[in-house]
Amino acid sequence: MTWQPITSTQLEGIVARQLQSCTPSQQKAFSRFRVPFYKVPIQAHEESVFVLAHLPGGLLYYEDIEEGFEVGILGVDGTLPGRGCNQYELCHVLTQTGL
16 A cells, blocks of 8 residues: 555644544644644655644644654744654644643
8 A cells, every 4th residue: 555645624623533532722723723734844755744723832743654643843944953753643732732
């Protein structure tokens, strides 16, 4: 099977399912910081990720190769300087960021 990048529609489904596992306060916080999905390139890679929210600690994004959520800080060149290779679920990342 050949890998295909995730679509925003597919990501909406993942977010909707995973939000159900989040606490009510996490759901409320996510709703407050959520933005319309947009893509940001990864520095030194030919790939990009979908940003979902602007959290106080950085950009919440979905990395579709690893199929997980991460938080990162946008570099001055408009790219994410690196990406984790974690497969965090949405509630895990929200917990890590204190939400």
